[in-house]
Amino acid sequence: MPQTAIPFHFFRGGTSRGPYFRREDLPEDRETLARVLVAALGSGHKLNIDGIGGGAAVTTKVAMLSRSETEGCDIDYFFAQVSVEDGLVDFKPTCGNILSGVGPAALEMGLIAPQGDVTRVRIRSVNTEARVEAVVQTPGGQVEYAGSAAIDGVPCTAAPVYLNFMDVVGASTGALLPTGSLRNVVGGIEVTCMDVAMPIVIARAADFGLTGYETADELDANRDFYARMEPIRQEAGRLMGMGDVSQSVTPKFALLAPPRDGGTIAARYFMPRNCHPTMAVTGAQCLASCVLTPGTVAEGLPTPPQGQPAIVLIEHPGGVIDVTVDYENGPDGFALKSAGLLRTARLLARGEIMVPAEIWGGK
Structure with missing residues (x-):
């Protein structure tokens, strides 16, 4: 059976991990996109044995990146949470840990150019419209992954990624207190x-x-x-x-x-x-x-x-x-x-994810 090859970068972002894609390399319509992500991650089995998911919600996450057309933003970040066992994809939430890898991934993909020893990447969350600035270490114009920053939940140290979140109040519901009450x-x-x-x-x-x-x-x-x-x-x-x-x-x-x-x-x-x-x-x-x-x-x-x-x-x-x-x-x-x-992030792998052509034949 023929398969469709999709380029990807595989990152640990904070205490989560998953594939990072260029949005243009994936189907445009959500229904087909969901089927592709389910196949790529192997959702439907507790071990994700037929995909690259890790058998836990923190390892079945997906980032899709593109150059932003929004003023004051460099990168659009579209997030998907793929379920481990249910074959479902939720496009409503966002993920801050996976966002830790968005700046490095955008640089690795050539979606933004390094700005010197430190690069500030202005990110728009497609899911919630939140704005985030990621400060990435880029000495010599290359993403630096080695460093002394430590975060609990990750066994090794790495270069720091600083995240500054803005416009996050009421990101999903429009209000700090969506019920109108403190309790x-x-x-x-x-x-x-x-x-x-x-x-x-x-x-x-x-x-x-x-x-x-x-x-x-x-x-x-x-x-x-x-x-x-x-x-x-x-x-x-x-x-x-x-x-x-x-x-x-x-x-x-x-x-x-x-x-x-x-x-x-x-x-x-x-x-x-x-x-x-x-x-x-x-x-x-x-x-x-x-x-x-x-x-x-x-x-x-x-x-x-x-x-x-x-x-x-x-x-x-x-x-x-x-x-x-x-x-x-x-x-x-x-x-x-x-x-x-x-936070910290590290590029773990890059290459192509294969999905059955019957699910999507590619562009």
Whole structure:
């Protein structure tokens, strides 16, 4: 059977990984595109045995890049979350960890030229319209991958990639608090529904009879928790104006607890049918905003961050992620100016992904 060859770069971006494509090398219509991505990643089997997915939600992610026609932006970043086992593709969310590799990938693909020893790549998220500036190390006009920057969840050090997020409030729903309230009671559980970079339904771990310090494996083994959480997530999604979210990975879900390792707060983030082994970059921004907003379910839990901008340290199953938040709490409530994070990325492979020609015959 003939196959279609599609050029790709394979990156670790933050604590996720996946293929990065030029958008022009893929089908234009979403239905065919979804079939191609399912075949490329091997969705439909828990090990993704017939594709290059890694058998986990953090390793079945896809970035599609193109030169941006939007003023003030260099690169358009279109994200897709491919399910591990269900053969589904969700084009609604974005991913900040995969975004960590967008600047390096755009340079490697020749979509943008290096600017010297440091290159600033202005990125527009196609999924959410958020704007992000990625600062990439490019000494001698080449992307530098080796370095001393370390992030929890990645066993090696690498060159830093600095991300500065703007225009992320209400990125998916149009509002910081899509339900119009700081707190709602859904399924007998008090939650805060917030949309900063990622819409999330946020609750206190103790309200589910949990400590909030469980490992990701312990939480994934607790199917009673998921059976209780999922109806709450779906109803909260409806209250957030997102419609029927039963087949979508958004809104995500998160649990908060007091810190125990010197951070600001402890958190567990769900994708939503599995616990993230570390923490999503987009999720970290939303949780940091929840911590800094008076009256949310986070009130009384965190160690108050000091300074302005504030550095919020979020303890997660793999360690800690820090978010630098420039914000105001004025008469109109919480107002986010920008959120910054340090990530790393590494090019792992490049070449061609093969998909059956019966799925797509190419361009």
